[in-house]
Amino acid sequence: MPRALRSLFALWCALALTATPADAASPGRLLVTGGGAPGWTLPPVRGNGVDLNFATGQYWLKGATGPVQNSRATAETCFTSGGNLVQAGPYQNCVTDLGVGAWEGRTNSVPNNTSASGWSYLDIGGVVHSTPTVTTVNGYNVISTSYVGTPSASGTVEIVYTGASPVSVIDGQTWTLSESLSYSGSLTNISSLQTAAFWQTAGGTYISGSYASPSISTSLVRYQQSFVVSNSGANVASALNALLQFNFTSGQAVNVTFNIAVPQLELNPNIPASVASATTEQLVSSALANGSGSGYSNTSGTMTWNGSGCVVNPVLAVTYAAGVATVTGVNNGGTCASGNVMTAAAWTAGGGITGGSGFTATVTLTNFLGYGASQTGTLTWSGAGCSVNPVLNATSGGGGGLVSINSVVTPGSCTTFPTSAAVSTWTAGGGLTGSGSLGIALTPVNNSAQAFATTPILTTSGALARAPDNITLPVAACSGSGSLYGIGTPAAPPGYPQNQAFAQIDEGDSHNRVTFFRATSGYVVSNSTVAAVGVNVNASAAPVAAGVSGKTSVFATASMLQTVYNNGTINSGAVTGFPAGMTTLRIGVENGVQAPLNGTISRVAVACGQSLLNQ
Amino acid sequence: MGPFDYIFAFVSEAAAQADPVVGAWWAAPSAQLPGAWMGNVIPGLRVTVNGSGGAISTTDQFGAVTTQPGPDLPLDALWRILIESRSLDPALDASPAREIVADRGLALSGAPMSNYIVYSSVPLESLAEMTASPMPAGSAYVYGAT
Numbered sequence: 001m002p003r004a005l006r007s008l009f010a011l012w013c014a015l016a017l018t019a020t021p022a023d024a025a026s027p028g029r030l031l032v033t034g035g036g037a038p039g040w041t042l043p044p045v046r047g048n049g050v051d052l053n054f055a056t057g058q059y060w061l062k063g064a065t066g067p068v069q070n071s072r073a074t075a076e077t078c079f080t081s082g083g084n085l086v087q088a089g090p091y092q093n094c095v096t097d098l099g100v101g102a103w104e105g106r107t108n109s110v111p112n113n114t115s116a117s118g119w120s121y122l123d124i125g126g127v128v129h130s131t132p133t134v135t136t137v138n139g140y141n142v143i144s145t146s147y148v149g150t151p152s153a154s155g156t157v158e159i160v161y162t163g164a165s166p167v168s169v170i171d172g173q174t175w176t177l178s179e180s181l182s183y184s185g186s187l188t189n190i191s192s193l194q195t196a197a198f199w200q201t202a203g204g205t206y207i208s209g210s211y212a213s214p215s216i217s218t219s220l221v222r223y224q225q226s227f228v229v230s231n232s233g234a235n236v237a238s239a240l241n242a243l244l245q246f247n248f249t250s251g252q253a254v255n256v257t258f259n260i261a262v263p264q265l266e267l268n269p270n271i272p273a274s275v276a277s278a279t280t281e282q283l284v285s286s287a288l289a290n291g292s293g294s295g296y297s298n299t300s301g302t303m304t305w306n307g308s309g310c311v312v313n314p315v316l317a318v319t320y321a322a323g324v325a326t327v328t329g330v331n332n333g334g335t336c337a338s339g340n341v342m343t344a345a346a347w348t349a350g351g352g353i354t355g356g357s358g359f360t361a362t363v364t365l366t367n368f369l370g371y372g373a374s375q376t377g378t379l380t381w382s383g384a385g386c387s388v389n390p391v392l393n394a395t396s397g398g399g400g401g402l403v404s405i406n407s408v409v410t411p412g413s414c415t416t417f418p419t420s421a422a423v424s425t426w427t428a429g430g431g432l433t434g435s436g437s438l439g440i441a442l443t444p445v446n447n448s449a450q451a452f453a454t455t456p457i458l459t460t461s462g463a464l465a466r467a468p469d470n471i472t473l474p475v476a477a478c479s480g481s482g483s484l485y486g487i488g489t490p491a492a493p494p495g496y497p498q499n500q501a502f503a504q505i506d507e508g509d510s511h512n513r514v515t516f517f518r519a520t521s522g523y524v525v526s527n528s529t530v531a532a533v534g535v536n537v538n539a540s541a542a543p544v545a546a547g548v549s550g551k552t553s554v555f556a557t558a559s560m561l562q563t564v565y566n567n568g569t570i571n572s573g574a575v576t577g578f579p580a581g582m583t584t585l586r587i588g589v590e591n592g593v594q595a596p597l598n599g600t601i602s603r604v605a606v607a608c609g610q611s612l613l614n615q
Numbered sequence: 616m617g618p619f620d621y622i623f624a625f626v627s628e629a630a631a632q633a634d635p636v637v638g639a640w641w642a643a644p645s646a647q648l649p650g651a652w653m654g655n656v657i658p659g660l661r662v663t664v665n666g667s668g669g670a671i672s673t674t675d676q677f678g679a680v681t682t683q684p685g686p687d688l689p690l691d692a693l694w695r696i697l698i699e700s701r702s703l704d705p706a707l708d709a710s711p712a713r714e715i716v717a718d719r720g721l722a723l724s725g726a727p728m729s730n731y732i733v734y735s736s737v738p739l740e741s742l743a744e745m746t747a748s749p750m751p752a753g754s755a756y757v758y759g760a761t
Contacts, residue, residue, distance in 0.1 A: 073655035073699040075753030168686040204671035463749035
């Protein structure tokens with residue numbers, strides 16, 4: 001379609017979507033009149049611009065040059081403000097009165113959360129669970145199971161969502177269990193009701209679990225709990241069960257029905273694995289020696305893990321350029337063939353890797369930072385050089401009271417590990433030794449406090465994955481100055497370690513761009529060009545809590561950038577070139593990486609030539 | 616019909632990232648962001664052998680014992696990734712790492728596996744004894760029958 005026709009079509013769509021008596025008198029003016037989002041208002045968009053008010057279904061598309069698209073190829077669900085579950089098909093935006101869903105990719109590992117097929121039941125004392133019934137309430141299936149009678153014994157009753165298909169897990173993973181619950185009848189003589197997830201060995205030995213005690217009512221309410229799977233001594237975590245459990249007491253009659261809807265088990269994919277049972281021994285002995293003594297990049301050499309013990313297996317990932325010689329000499333055999341990344345399961349303490357001719361390796365050490373007791377120790381790099389930058393993946397993440405330790409990822413930064421004044425400075429070719437007699441203090445991250453549930457993924461016969469939302473809208477380029485504006489409600493805790501992209505306007509790729517995203521420090525606006533990377537300005541001065549709706553706006557010219565959060569203090573920074581050439585509005589993308597806000601975005605606007613600060 | 620779900624197998628995730636075809640879905644780490652698989656992909660896809668987990672006795676925190684299936688065992692040690700494509704893609708089809716191509720639309724319409732499997736490097740009879748997990752939300756692949 002010719003561009004002029006497209007523009008006319010877009011304008012027609014906008015008028016058709018927004019026409020009200022007031023709008024007819026002042027085309028382009030939008031007033032938020034309802035929905036679940038706060039009643040923020042915007043002034044008329046005077047020049048080219050777009051205003052997508054997902055919460056009210058009003059869209060001003062004068063500056064649009066094409067349709068709104070979402071490349072997510074999977075189905076998605078989202079809740080309305082009234083708790084109804086709405087389903088969107090592949091490539092469709094999931095829109096309710098709360099806004100449009102903008103979620104990262106997740107998998108629901110409960111094989112069936114729309115009926116009780118595959119669930120298992122543990123009864124006690126002769127009170128047998130009823131045949132589960134399924135009713136549709138608020139757009140989703142509710143599975144009801146009744147218990148009527150007088151038990152002849154005391155004990156625990158269980159409804160296991162993963163009964164026929166325990167979920168495979170490994171030590172260090174962070175999971176979130178969520179489900180909607182209510183009851184009918186009476187909770188009399190029902191005690192210790194818990195939503196639970198416990199993990200076990202491959203042989204069925206119980207290791208540990210996560211247990212929460214929600215105060216359920218006769219109305220469906222969604223609950224969530226997050227936890228880190230851990231080994232325990234020689235017991236290696238292998239399978240995870242999700243369930244509802246409660247107790248009967250012998251001789252005390254019960255008459256209750258439990259209603260369960262869309263239980264979901266999600267691995268939090270962006271929270272680095274941690275080691276719950278990491279020991280001081282592991283860290284103290286974590287010395288990586290490079291036999292050739294020539295640093296990280298070697299034409300030949302032997303890398304040997306000098307750990308005297310391996311109570312918790314370290315992850316020693318060895319990657320190397322394609323076509324380079326094989327890695328040999330690992331004494332565990334079999335699994336470290338050329339091209340493999342060494343994993344915890346493959347590594348044996350005291351083993352070694354010998355590179356052939358031309359061997360170049362980048363070594364990644366992980367799992368030094370765990371969720372559990374604080375760790376102390378000394379970590380020493382014995383390589384003589386730093387010609388290829390190492391990646392020492394001991395990130396501290398969020399949370400209070402942590403020692404700040406950064407990964408070393410950029411050339412020339414071999415002297416910046418760690419950044420905390422509490423520990424000594426990393427020097428290329430030297431060692432890293434913590435202050436004091438015990439060395440580096442690695443205070444663990446509470447990964448479970450960073451985790452969260454996303455919107456339900458409906459399953460019937462196996463785990464299903466939802467791809468990340470990636471919403472784009474081509475827009476006419478602004479020239480001279482412009483604003484990017486958005487209102488959204490994030491679902492992740494403030495300490496979530498992944499940046500959560502809110503909106504970005506760019507030139508069709510990830511080069512020249514203005515982005516705002518949620519980080520552990522709050523909302524941040526970033527301006528980058530091909531030549532200059534990353535001018536960041538904080539829109540908010542404090543972390544933004546989950547479930548809190550807020551608006552962020554940025555106004556930029558060719559020489560300055562201003563940003564503000566919720567009509568607070570306007571913060572400024574330098575900028576180079578925005579917004580000339582910016583032709584693509586993206587929702588849920590930061591610098592080409594799909595890491596959405598994780599929540600609902602009720603409104604996004606681009607206004608050329610005008611400031612939307614404090615609107 | 617489509618869309619199509621491609622499954623590729625590599626010796627490791629690093630090999631997939633370095634692959635000239637599949638590596639296009641990998642965004643390498645930058646100074647600001649960690650590396651990430653992009654778009655409609657399921658990295659680390661598990662392929663297991665149906666019924667291989669046997670039966671295990673599970674004990675909960677109170678000592679109550681139930682018997683349940685154990686998690687099915689992996690087919691092999693390979694690292695797999697699923698990539699969705701709206702249409703058959705010659706570049707993806709030419710990849711030596713390609714294992715399976717399935718027509719999601721056909722499967723949703725109720726077609727049998729013999730119809731919706733566009734390509735498989737293993738016989739359908741063997742495929743019917745395996746499970747790939749997770750699958751894309753909104754898909755409806757049926758395992759266990761050809």
